[in-house]
Amino acid sequence: MGENLVIVESPAKAKTIEKFLGKGYTVKSSFGHIRDLSEKGLSIDIENDFEPRYEVPGEKKKVVSELTAAAKKADMVWLASDEDREGEAIAWHLQQTLGIPSEKSRRIVFHEITKNAIVDAIENPREIDSNLVMAQQARRVLDRLVGFKLSPVLWKKIQPKLSAGRVQSVAVRLIVEREREISSFEAQRYFRVEGIFIPEGSNARIKGILDKKFTTFEEAESFLERCKGCSFDISSIEKKEMARTPAPPFTTSVLQQEASRKLGLSVSQTMVIAQRLYESGLITYMRTDSTNLSSLALATAKESITSMYGAEYSQPRNYKTKSKGAQEAHEAIRPTYISNTSIEGTANEKKLYTLIWKRTIASQMADARLEKTDVAISGDNISEKFIVQGEQIIFDGFLKVYIEGRDDEDENEKAALLPSLNIGQKMADESIVATEKFTQRPPRYSEASLVKKLEELGIGRPSTYAPTISTILKRGYVIKSDKTGTPRDYREITLSKGNITSTVKKEIAGREKNRLCPENIGMLVTDYLSANFPDILDYGFTAKVEADFDNIAKGLLVWNEVIGDFYGPFHEKVTNALEERTYTNVEKQLGIDPATGKPVIARMGRFGPLVQRGSNDDPEKQFVSLKKGQLIEEITLEDALQLLKLPRTVGEHEGKTITTAIGRFGPYIKVGSAYISLPKELDPFTVTMDDAVKLIAEHERKESEKYIAEFPEHKIQILNGRYGPYIKQGKNNYKIPRGIDPSSLNVTDCLAIIEKEEAKKSK
Numbered sequence: 001m002g003e004n005l006v007i008v009e010s011p012a013k014a015k016t017i018e019k020f021l022g023k024g025y026t027v028k029s030s031f032g033h034i035r036d037l038s039e040k041g042l043s044i045d046i047e048n049d050f051e052p053r054y055e056v057p058g059e060k061k062k063v064v065s066e067l068t069a070a071a072k073k074a075d076m077v078w079l080a081s082d083e084d085r086e087g088e089a090i091a092w093h094l095q096q097t098l099g100i101p102s103e104k105s106r107r108i109v110f111h112e113i114t115k116n117a118i119v120d121a122i123e124n125p126r127e128i129d130s131n132l133v134m135a136q137q138a139r140r141v142l143d144r145l146v147g148f149k150l151s152p153v154l155w156k157k158i159q160p161k162l163s164a165g166r167v168q169s170v171a172v173r174l175i176v177e178r179e180r181e182i183s184s185f186e187a188q189r190y191f192r193v194e195g196i197f198i199p200e201g202s203n204a205r206i207k208g209i210l211d212k213k214f215t216t217f218e219e220a221e222s223f224l225e226r227c228k229g230c231s232f233d234i235s236s237i238e239k240k241e242m243a244r245t246p247a248p249p250f251t252t253s254v255l256q257q258e259a260s261r262k263l264g265l266s267v268s269q270t271m272v273i274a275q276r277l278y279e280s281g282l283i284t285y286m287r288t289d290s291t292n293l294s295s296l297a298l299a300t301a302k303e304s305i306t307s308m309y310g311a312e313y314s315q316p317r318n319y320k321t322k323s324k325g326a327q328e329a330h331e332a333i334r335p336t337y338i339s340n341t342s343i344e345g346t347a348n349e350k351k352l353y354t355l356i357w358k359r360t361i362a363s364q365m366a367d368a369r370l371e372k373t374d375v376a377i378s379g380d381n382i383s384e385k386f387i388v389q390g391e392q393i394i395f396d397g398f399l400k401v402y403i404e405g406r407d408d409e410d411e412n413e414k415a416a417l418l419p420s421l422n423i424g425q426k427m428a429d430e431s432i433v434a435t436e437k438f439t440q441r442p443p444r445y446s447e448a449s450l451v452k453k454l455e456e457l458g459i460g461r462p463s464t465y466a467p468t469i470s471t472i473l474k475r476g477y478v479i480k481s482d483k484t485g486t487p488r489d490y491r492e493i494t495l496s497k498g499n500i501t502s503t504v505k506k507e508i509a510g511r512e513k514n515r516l517c518p519e520n521i522g523m524l525v526t527d528y529l530s531a532n533f534p535d536i537l538d539y540g541f542t543a544k545v546e547a548d549f550d551n552i553a554k555g556l557l558v559w560n561e562v563i564g565d566f567y568g569p570f571h572e573k574v575t576n577a578l579e580e581r582t583y584t585n586v587e588k589q590l591g592i593d594p595a596t597g598k599p600v601i602a603r604m605g606r607f608g609p610l611v612q613r614g615s616n617d618d619p620e621k622q623f624v625s626l627k628k629g630q631l632i633e634e635i636t637l638e639d640a641l642q643l644l645k646l647p648r649t650v651g652e653h654e655g656k657t658i659t660t661a662i663g664r665f666g667p668y669i670k671v672g673s674a675y676i677s678l679p680k681e682l683d684p685f686t687v688t689m690d691d692a693v694k695l696i697a698e699h700e701r702k703e704s705e706k707y708i709a710e711f712p713e714h715k716i717q718i719l720n721g722r723y724g725p726y727i728k729q730g731k732n733n734y735k736i737p738r739g740i741d742p743s744s745l746n747v748t749d750c751l752a753i754i755e756k757e758e759a760k761k762s763k
Contacts, residue, residue, distance in 0.1 A: 208386030
């Protein structure tokens with residue numbers, strides 16, 4: 001054992017740091033948090049100033065034991081967890097749990113894993129910042145109080161196994177409100193006119209957009225009639241030089257957004273990859289809301305830009321962070337060594353590193369200079385003008401390296417490169433087309449745009465966005481879904497060679513990929529919380545709580561006083577809600593089934609949303625689960641009657657009837673006593689006999705491979721499972737140790753494995 005023990009959060013980080021520290025230093029990992037609020041009970045002493053009761057979970061006891069032994073032998077313990085509040089709390093918990101005297105421990109932080117940064121940290125240690133620790137403790141305590149106290153209310157009022165959370169419930173509310181905006185949106189029709197012109201003395205084809213939109217087909221057609229035989233020329237040319245400035249270096253949320261747009265990564269994927277890059281010493285700390293760069297980074301970037309592109313491309317600048325509560329002492333996310341343009345690693349690690357490198361370098365490059373040209377084309381028989389927008393890059397500057405992505409990019413809106421044009425120059429109209437368009441409904445949130453919205457509202461912090469999205473998906477309040485869109489007709493009127501023609505074309509409206517859509521239960525919980533606990537779902541209130549945490553971190557507020565101010569009114573509302581005898585459910589009367597005269601209802605059932613034919617006291621009432629993505633709010637009588645055609649008989653197979661239906665786990669076929677899930681591409685209303693026979697054959701093949709051996713006298717089976725072979729006895733499953741061939745096991749071997757596993761459980 002060396003005389004210095006360094007404790008970091010992850011093994012990968014430990015491995016990287018060990019390379020930089022010489023003899024006399026041992027680096028060990030705590031594998032994240034070693035202590036937390038107990039899972040049993042509230043674990044907060046409300047009567048004693050909300051004092052939390054922490055415990056070491058079972059899976060961390062071995063780590064704690066090893067670290068305690070190592071700390072006793074060391075002369076000095078360096079607590080080197082991450083530099084954010086979570087990291088500060090981990091350092092504090094380590095000191096408390098391992099029983100390290102304050103004179104024998106030092107807190108060190110660094111935002112990049114380089115030799116210089118680590119040596120500098122050891123030369124400049126500090127005490128644990130109790131304000132940061134208390135800010136993290138306040139967040140943890142408040143979140144536990146909200147979750148622990150609200151969840152039983154939801155169990156009683158709606159259904160069991162539901163949960164609520166301070167940030168997660170607000171995130172679900174945003175998604176629910178957006179879905180309702182979309183449902184109530186009525187698209188307005190209009191006609192946009194586009195002309196293709198050929199300048200006199202040129203072969204170029206130039207597109208101009210009319211400066212007026214028409215609301216009706218007749219107005220658009222009348223305009224094209226006026227364009228017949230019209231003589232067009234250029235009535236004005238306006239040129240303006242503009243500068244475009246690069247975007248600042250990455251904060252956590254902006255990295256998540258750009259990685260989604262440019263690389264197609266989810267928020268959690270981005271954070272996992274960024275964590276690996278950080279722990280390997282390749283980028284600076286990946287949880288930050290600052291856009292600052294260190295003076296060393298600025299100097300290195302200038303040197304790299306000058307050598308790669310020339311001195312005229314360098315323009316050092318530092319950015320002021322606009323994010324609420326940002327910690328300016330931190331740096332933005334950047335490469336540790338800016339001169340390294342690429343790295344070794346997985347494909348996604350390379351892509352994310354390149355994105356970070358380009359963004360960092362571009363932020364220190366010269367503005368791009370562009371010449372914007374607006375050309376107006378007039379006709380002798382019309383008062384409206386066609387506007388042509390062109391763009392020419394005079395100096396590319398930072399655009400040589402990086403262009404920031406946008407959520408609403410439209411290829412049709414990009415400015416064109418124009419030939420040489422003059423005022424008065426004649427313009428031949430090749431074609432003029434009036435196309436029926438529709439106003440755009442609001443888009444559903446992607447993971448990245450949800451993060452952007454939460455950040456704009458001041459809700460959550462860099463470390464909370466990924467777990468928040470993971471939680472609402474895991475809880476089933478929200479799903480990530482592709483929307484195929486709906487076909488619709490649109491009209492097009494064309495003037496070409498003096499003739500006007502009209503055609504009807506088809507397009508798909510509302511197509512979306514990987515969007516966050518609310519489930520029925522998410523909408524139900526949101527409505528209940530909005531009505532009964534408005535503070536929890538109030539955007540301003542949630543943002544104020546985040547600001548309070550920031551002020552606790554600065555030492556301006558006392559953590560348990562903040563909790564006390566919240567808890568009193570909150571506890572009273574919880575008590576009142578539990579005492580009320582009203583229950584919440586969604587039940588939508590859809591109408592009367594014309595075939596039976598019975599009422600048709602959409603409602604939440606024990607296993608999810610369903611449609612029901614017949615009243616609740618009808619002994620012959622029928623139920624069918626809704627399809628995935630169908631919402632009770634939006635379902636119509638026609639939709640419900642279509643669902644109620646199920647179960648549908650497909651045919652006979654080997655003397656057994658095959659039927660299709662929709663159950664709690666989705667669409668399936670039933671043959672005999674076997675239930676077989678339908679794959680995504682098959683619909684229960686259209687699945688054919690051939691499809692069904694193939695599915696049955698595949699199911700039978702899997703079932704035949706499932707059973708390895710059976711010992712009925714002990715109710716033991718050896719089975720092939722999703723994660724490999726295992727032993728099943730009654731309702732209990734037992735892992736087969738590695739290296740053992742499951743087919744070689746006899747009943748004695750199985751009983752020995754079961755006994756050993758049970759002994760582990762009881763211990």
